[in-house]
Amino acid sequence: MRVATRRLLQAAAVATGVGAAAVAVPLLAEPESVSVQVAANGTPVPGQYIVTLKPGASTSAESGRIGAADVKRFDGVLNAFSARLTAGQLAALRKNGRVAAIEQDQIVKTSTVQRSPLPWNLDRIDQRSLPLSKSYSYRRDGRGVTAYVIDTGIAAGHPQFGKRARSVWSAPRFKGDGRDHNGHGTHVAGIIGAAHHGVAKGVQLRSLRVLDEYGSGSMSDVIAAARWLRLNAARPSVANLSLTGNRSKAANDAIAALSRSGVFVTTAAGNDGDDACRYSPAGAPLAFTVGATDSADRRAGWSNVGKCVELHAPGKGIRSTWLGGGSRVADGTSMAAPHAAGTAALFLSHRPKVGFLELQKWLIDTSTKGKVRGLPAGARNRLLYKGGL
Structure with a gap:
């Protein structure tokens, strides 16, 4: 759904549009000090920082050396940790030669808007041209593939999920509660794999x-989720992040590491009508970033653009699963990205051992060219197409 991408790290759903604040890129350590990058246009988490270390340095040793509180270590996906730091602890880390970069943690937030029904999106991705054929044809259903949704949770008991949905991890602050109390994650999951609404x-x-x-959440929790997934994901698998924030090198590096581990990562381009490369995880290397179109193949005016956007997919007026066992219509690049995740799952059910680059190439090569209207000059004109899957 469309999520507000402003000054926050946010879910990239435009069901009102997920927006994200642009967190400035962390500076590399200088000989004797490290600059702290604060989200100038974002919403910082007071007193909380993401500290990236140089190769060979230990996250447990460095966080323990200063007595940091609320430490989350990201070993396995990123040589970094997040923690609550006093001014003195922060100053000590800035002078620490083993520290590569420090970013202030930032907020993630999503909002949604209910709209009138417009169940057109599945129909669009199984044909090359308009008008719609009023049907969705498929030979594969993604069986044998796992789709991970990094979001607000999933209403696992929704009848469209059958017994195929459950929570596997939640940020520590939720104390083990992985349920969806917002609706955004359930909507995203439904686009990927609901019995009626899913790809x-x-x-x-x-x-x-x-x-x-x-x-609402933090960038450090997103990195922690990527770490857990890199260490525990089933194969073959895809992971969808319908959230976005200002550019964060730490987050981008974590997402790239997750992709290299064999999990195909799809991300929402963001809903600021801006360059997607300025945001995270949309600008991450080895992330498959997706912009949004409407039912007339027009680029949604709020959908981010630029060289980091691989292709576009339906993202306006998308009906999918919601809390309470029902459905809701929403807009956003948050809705576009899971169409690509679902299509990737179809491909992996056929060829389970392919890596990120091969699957990325297939999605790009198979996409319908030249159909998206309203793109800026030089933008890649590609529309998601699932081929004969």
Whole structure:
């Protein structure tokens, strides 16, 4: 759904549009000090920082040396940790030669807007041209593939999920509660794999909850989720992040590491009508970033653009699963990205051992060219197409 991408790290759903604040890129350590990068246009988490270390340095040793509180270590996906730091602890880390970069943690937030029904999106991705054929044809359903949704959680008991959905991880602040109290994650999961609304109707759905009932969370929790997934994901698998924030090198590096581990990562481009490369995880290397179109193949005016956007997919007026066992219509690049995740799951059910680059190439090569209207000059004109899957 469309999520507000302003000054926050946010779920990239434009069901009102997930927006994200642009966190400035962390500076590399200088000989004797490290600059602290604060989200000038974002919403910082007071007193909380993400500290990236140089190769060979230990996250446990460096966080323990200064007595940091609320430490989350990201070993396995990123040589970094997040913690609450006093001014003195922060000053000590800035002078620490083993520290590569420090970013202030930032908020993630999503909001949604209910709209009138417009169930057109599945129909669009199984044909090359308009008008719509009023049908969705498929030979595969994603069986044997696991789709991970890093979001607000999933309402696992929704009848469209059958017994295919459950929570596998949630940020520590939720104390083990992986349920969706917002609706955004359930909507995203439904586009990927609900029995009626989903692209891959037989895929296993797994939730990693990083956002609360208000659709708010932190970038450090997103990195922690990526770490857990890199260490524990089933194969073959895809992971969808319908959230976005200002550019964060730490987050981008974590997402790239997750992709290299064999999990195909799809991300929302963001809903600021801006350059997607300025945001995270949309600008991450080895992330498959997706912009949004409407039912007339027009680029949504709020959809981010630029060289980091691989292709576009339906993202306006998308009906999918919601809390309470029902459905809701929403807009956003948050809705576009899971169409690509579902299509990737269909492909992996056929060829389970392909890596990120091969699957990325297939999605790009198979996409319908030249159909998206309203793109700026030089933009890649590609529309998601699932081929004969």
